[in-house]
Amino acid sequence: MKKVLIIGAGPAGLTAAYELLDKSKDFEVTVLEESDVFGGISRTVNYKGNRMDMGGHRFFSKVPEVNEWWEKMLPTQGAMPFDDIELGRTSTVKDGGPDPEKEDRVMLRRNRLSRIFFNSKFFDYPVSLKFDTIKNMGLGTTIAVGCSYMKTVFHKREEKSLEDFYINRFGKKLYSMFFENYTENLWGRHPSEISPEWGAQRVKGLSIRAVLKDIFGKTFNKKNRVVETSLIEEFAYPKLGPGELWELTAADFEKMGGTIIKNAKVTKIIKDADNKVTGLAYVKDGKEVQIDGDYVISSMPVKDLVEGMNDVPEEIAAIATGLPYRDYMTVGVLIPHLNLKNETKTPTMGDIVPDNWVYVHDKTVHMGRFQIYNNWSPYMVEKIKDTVWMGLEYFCNEGDWMWSMTDEEFGKMGISEMVKMGLIDNESDVIDYHVERVKKAYPAYFDTYEHMDDLRDYLNTIPNLFCVGRNGQHRYNNIDHSMCTSFETVKAILAGSTDKSAIWNVNTEKEYHEASSESEAQK
Template identity: 60%
Template sequence: MKQVIIIGAGPAGLTAAHELLSRAGKDCAVTILEESEEVGGISRTVRWHGNRMDIGGHRFFSKEERVNRWWAQRMPAQGSLPYDDKVLGRISPVSKGGPNPETENRVMLTRRRVSRIYYNRKFFDYPITMKLQTFRNLGLASTAKAGCSYLASCVRKLPETSLENFYINRFGKTLYGMFFEGYTEKLWGRHPRDISADWGSQRVKGLSVSAVLKDMLKKATGRKNDKTETSLIEQFQYPKFGPGQLWEETTAEISAMGGVLRKGCCVKQIHTSGSRITSVTVQTENGAEEIRGDYFLSSMPIKDLVGGMPQVPENIAKIAAGLPYRDFVTVGLLVKKLNLKNETEIRTLGNIVPDCWIYIQDTNVRLGRLQIFNNWSPYMVAKPDETVWIGLEYFCTEGDSFWNMTDQQCTAFAAGELVRMGILSSPGDVLDSHRERVKKAYPAYFDTYAQMDELTAYLNQFENLFCIGRNGQHRYNNMDHSMMTAFLAADSILTGSTDKEAIWNVNTEKDYQEEKKTEQ
């Protein structure tokens, strides 16, 4: 029997565990070690007084059929909500009491993808479109300047040695300055000129002004079967009670198949012998414990993984120790209404703005993004026809002044920013609040990241070690990317392969992982 130790109960770890147990049966014993008391990682759903928070926002959409099939097996697509998006109606009464996922059907809802930019108290489509409203919001002078800037970027391409040049080449310097420069620095705490272009290559690979124009032309001419960039998709699937519902159900299935999940287990040391990992030492509330295994799948931060290994070469230890991360805080606010008028043709319950999330480009506030949970799924809100449940996303560094605020201070700060932006009338509009802090939410692409290839080569020397997931590979992966690394790692274990190349190559191809064919 293969003894498999999986570090981390996020999407990658849980997918790998489920895959191994469902395919190998009694030939495989799986133990998952999770540092926290929760499952799902940043894809978990937090419950608070009958409301639910999605940490970071998760669209279920992928070009990977293997991922799509796996999602559909866990949660079939229902197709639509209990009310038509075009005709207002009340949602099912069962949702009002704060439904229990364990007693509801496991389904995916089809959601309309609306994400916009809020800049100078005006809404802009994201990605930027060439609609008349865009030009009205920009004004004649700014529109002309942006157009000339974009044409100049088409003639003279900059070397893509930084994220700044990556954006300028695709949008021109003017649009870059309006919509990318300040937001990117807010997100990473570094100016885009100091960040590797790799981040842009993995997150917005084919997105540009030309891609937007091509997409508009295809829709206008009714062309079919053409690829659409991920950021241009119009619909996605979403679990009725948030992404955490999927991972909670998956955890239950793992347990039913004999898998063991141990929460509150922090991996501190990784023991090696030659080219193999032999065991790990975990810290629990009862003290230290050594756990042995035949295979080890790690989704823990590479910095901590290498930091727990013995006799690591000095250069490798230095690279791992220097890998940067960006931490994350979400502040959930329950309010009666937002001072944002729905001027779109999209009808919503309560006629609130239809956005799933809103990017805040204003550099005068610290807020990076605003989620409206009602629009992800009304089942996320205890009283969706009476209140609006929003999530304010802040990017910070663990231990800094923002991270160390008390819950009360953070709530007051967040409400104050919304008032200054005109989104709330006064701090008194807040009916309830909750804060979540997430360590190492975003692997960053600067400092020693440039030497990741050396670190990867070193880790690949351990034939029974497989690095999976976002932090396990120090790569800004989406959920489906993380799942694919888990699928491939499970394949390797079940076939006896020690080749890690395919696992590390997930989300490195030029065509973005989530491109899709236009629906017939």
């Protein structure tokens, strides 16, 4: 029986582990997880009955295989969840599906709303051309935005940077209002210093042109119109947060005979003279343990993977060492009331604004975004009728001034910024708070990233090593793309293939330009 070692119990690692045992009985599969929880950045943190989603995770995919997998693991709701019942709202239900009021293993259907908070006003994201947008911008600014965009229609910039990418799709005026400062806050670098590839993978086909196309598609009821991921209006979401999916996957994997070793930090990848991986070493309880394997599937940061290898060429090691990341800190804040007025037509519990998350474009604060967990799932909040449970999100670098704050210092900073932004009146309004940190949350697209192809080519020379997921490929993957890298890896292993091109081709710019009808995307 062949031994497969999988590094990391996040979406990519657990998907690969489950798929291997589900598709074949010829493998002994062991997952090594550095922490004691499942899901990686997609985990759910339970703090006194209030659940936090690390970064916010909408479940929506254009890939039928992914949607079928989610449906198998967490069936779509067959009845309305608590808040929809209370408010008389409607959402998609599936005949015979579980009732979220009675069962936990259920995928909710939620309305999508994300907006930009700029100059103390809300703007739709993606930017819309509604009357409210024009009203909030002012007629003069709206005209300037339109003229700026028309200039880019006739004079495209050569896309050498993320700045060029944004300006080509939104015009310089809109870019300076809604993208420039936020992007610099997110990455700690000006967009002119960042590869345009990040935009190709994250902003996808979104542009003013795409927004106009979507508006006209709705207006004229165009059938089978293409829906960009950023324009979806409803998404799936696990009842108890994204971590629920991975906790269930891990439990099912173990029932199938798989092994998971928690608190096991992988430190070495052992290669033989033929450049094949023969096993790895991990540290648990202060002791180093070596384990043999026929295959290694890695979702750990590729920087750490290569640094732990023996006999790596100097130039390849230098590329890996120089790969940049952005770290993430968040503070969950429990309050009795949120000051922001709900001026939408969507009814909500406590009449709070209905946003899932809000992008903060305010140079006077460090906050990058805030989530309202009440709107993700009513089951994320212990007292949904009486409290608002929020997540204030910040982007930083491990070891910098923000990361070096104590939890108390960081929590107080976040709460003070809530007051400054008018989200609450006083710091004393806060009932409780909780801080979480995530290292290497976002693989970044600058520094030695320009040589990533050389690093990938080297990794591909190791026949029985497969790199999957966001950090495993140093690519800003969504959950579905991370899962797809694992689907392709399992197919390759089952076929006895060492061709990894299909694995690395997941989530490339080409895929984003491929049409997928609305009906296909929402199967």
